[in-house]
Amino acid sequence: MNADFISAIQELGKEKGIDPELLFQAVDDALVAAYKKNTGTNQNVRVEMNKETGEIHVYAQRTVVEGEADGINEMTLEDAQAINPQYLAGDIVEVEVTPKNFGRIAAQNAKQFVVQRIREAERGQVYERFQSRANDIVTGIIERMENQNVYIDLGKVEAVLTPNEQIPGEIYQYHERMKTYIVEVKRTNKGPQIMVSRTHPGLLKRLFELEVPEIHDGVVEIKSVAREPGMRSKISVYTADSNVDPVGACVGHKGMRVQTIVNELRGEKIDIVKYSEDPAQYVANALSPAKVVKTNVNEADKICRVVVPDYQLSLAIGKEGQNARLAAKLTGWKIDIKSETQAAEEAAVEPAPVEEA
Template sequence: MKNELLEALEQLEKEKGISKETLLEAIEAALITAYKKNFGSAQNVKITIDRENGDVHVYSRKQVVENVENELFEISLEDAKKIDPNYEIDDIIEKEVTPKNFGRIAAQTAKQVVVQRIREAERAVIYEEFVNRESEIVTGTIQRISKGIVYINLGKTEAILLPNEQIQNEVYTQGSRIKTYIVEVKKTTKGPQILVSRTHPGLVKRLFELEVPEIHDGIVEIKSISREAGSRTKIAVYSSDLDVDPVGACVGQKGARVQNIVDELRGEKIDIIKWSENPSEFISNSLSPSKVEKVIINEEEKSALVIVPDYQLSLAIGKEGQNARLAAKLTGWKIDIKSLSQFEESLVE
């Protein structure tokens, strides 16, 4: 032990930011357990490490009592006064009982404690780094796949992509790079657990922020997103600057910007919609790529009847109702779609 321990702890304090005093207190606590395990003669002990030279001292502690019931923990007043006449009832008498070969055990215990505390400190640093990155995108390498769970190497730690956060039919290959969205960072006994997603609408939002400078700079704003991961996403965008076309900014020259996002999402279709504070206009836009003849709004029920040309009905509703479903989710309005002829027939009735 000696000065080597203190020098090592001082170095750790500088490099890892772990308090030397905290480590010394932790080592002292661990040494008590080690002492009791190896030397059963005295069970009520105090162990101190000299802050100047690193020497370890073990003291047995006994309470002064009138009648001794347990000799391991108590001493009679009569015997105590033989040691020092000034002792009174309830005083604690300490006697050094440091074993000759305790230095080796102390050094081993100190090493174990220091290694454990370093590990804990490093985990804490990683947790603090990633807990502040919740709702952000991270890029990592697929490390392994086990029981449907994809483990992604992020460098300092790994992220977990659970089956319910995976895009259906998307193939995950060991060694390939992948972008995911951090859903939650949990603190566990084994270190931080980082849960990520490929299905979260936030992934699309963050990809657009990375790809479109106008969104990153706040010129273009993403107002809402509705997504059925792996199939289709609708995103509503708005610009307060009349000189900036929000849809055009997101699409990019020859569709390059949106194509990069589609490629990252393995071919997921993306409809970019111009947001409007006018519900009729917004709902009409939300049913893109379908054309809309008329939108009848019911403010009280927050519902809308949308009239489309007959040949556009199936496009407006979409396969298995997907286009209408995503439009309703995007706008927050209940949407009922009718063809022009259906609407005219209902008027006649």
């Protein structure tokens, strides 16, 4: 094995961003395997390679034992002390057993081991890179679709968008650029597997963080997200800065900021509401665009009873109960919605309190 081979390993390590010592360890492993294969032996050996000249030495390692040696991996105390009187039972004696022309025999083996180790190291680097980006947005290009799965090219790795993580009704086109949310990074024998989502509430949150500087800078905080993918979402926002309108910051000038996010989600409607520590006010805000006339909070059961104008009852409930359902998810409160007429009728039939004699 010559100096050019050593230089090539060092350059390859730098080019791939892999510690050359890792590749030299692969060469050592390859040389040990080559020696055992070439000699047909299973003895314990250590390989020493000069990293400047490429010169190789192979040493058989034998354990010193008292009495008779059992097999090629042991040496009697008498034989060991003939080499060096200081050897004791339990010590390891190394005897050079380098075959002639061993460098030429081992070179091909070493090459295969180095290539394999580079692949493993690159897979490890990709895994660590994406593991640190879990719960983040990535942009990739749709590569192919198989068995209802969408495979997205992220550069050095492929992400998988499974059917249950796809927005219902969304159409995917080959070579189309698309943002997805990393939900899990798995380590497999074939390399890292990136599982992504288009339906996760975290996707909506991260899109706002990317689009709204006030959220990115921490001036405006996203308190909660409720989402029915492809249909409608609600997001509650808060700021401690009295000079900043958190809802206006998210909407943007002429609605441009929120519209960018709506376009990315293929037309999904987004309601942005102001967070309040007062549950009654928070629930009222969450039922937007409906206007709330009155609220009654039951802290023990965490139920909020809401009264809205008659003409806004259907708006407050929403199509198939969607608006009320999303508001409940957003706030964490059960919401009972009545129209003013329904509330008045219920109040009229309630029995008057009985006075005690």
